[in-house]
Amino acid sequence: MTEIPRGSLPQATFFELVGGEETFRRLVHRFYQGVADDPELRALYPEEDLGPAEERLTLFLMQYWGGPRTYSDERGHPRLRMRHVPFTVNRAAHDAWLRHMRDAVDELALEPAYEKQLWDYLVYAAASMVNTPG
Numbered sequence: 001m002t003e004i005p006r007g008s009l010p011q012a013t014f015f016e017l018v019g020g021e022e023t024f025r026r027l028v029h030r031f032y033q034g035v036a037d038d039p040e041l042r043a044l045y046p047e048e049d050l051g052p053a054e055e056r057l058t059l060f061l062m063q064y065w066g067g068p069r070t071y072s073d074e075r076g077h078p079r080l081r082m083r084h085v086p087f088t089v090n091r092a093a094h095d096a097w098l099r100h101m102r103d104a105v106d107e108l109a110l111e112p113a114y115e116k117q118l119w120d121y122l123v124y125a126a127a128s129m130v131n132t133p134g
C-alpha cells in the first residue's frame with residue numbers, strides 16, 4: 001500500500017481535473033475534424049483513415065497529463081520529435097496544426113487557468129516539432 005503522509009492529500013492530476021479521458025477524446029476528435037477538412041494539412045497524414053492517428057494522439061496527451069500509460073504500453077517511449085521526422089513540419093504545417101487545436105481547445109470551455117496550462121503546452125510542443133525551414 002502506498003503511504004500517504006499525515007496532513008497531505010493525494011494530488012489530483014491535471015488529467016483528472018479537466019475531466020479525464022472524455023475530455024481528451026473530445027479535444028482530439030474535434031482537432032482531427034479540423035485536419036480532415038484542411039487539404040494541405042491532411043496531406044501530411046499517411047493513412048487513409050485518421051482514426052488510428054486520433055487514437056495515438058489521444059493516448060499520448062492522456063498519458064502526458066497524468067492519465068493511464070496506455071500510450072507507452074502500446075507505442076513505447078514517445079520520442080515525438082523523432083517520430084515526426086518523416087513528415088515535413090514547416091511553419092505552415094505548424095500554424096495549421098495549432099489553429100485546429102485552438103478550435104478544439106475552445107470547444108472544451110475549460111476553466112481559464114486549465115485552458116491556459118493546456119494551451120501553453122501545446123504551443124511549446126508544436127514549436128518543438130518543426131523540422132523543416134520555410
Ligand code: HEM
Nearest residue numbers: 044045053056057060075083087089093094097125126129
Ligand atoms: C506542429 C505541427 C504538427 C504536425 C504537422 C504533426 C503531424 C503529425 C503526423 C503527420 C503524424 C502521423 C500520424 C500518425 O500516424 O499518428 C503525427 C503523429 C503524432 N503526433 Fe504530431 N504533428 C504536429 C505536432 C504535434 C504535437 C505538438 C504533438 C504533441 C503534443 C504531436 C503528437 C503526435 C503523436 C503522439 C503522434 C503519434 C506518434 C506515434 O505513436 O506514432 N504532434 N503528427
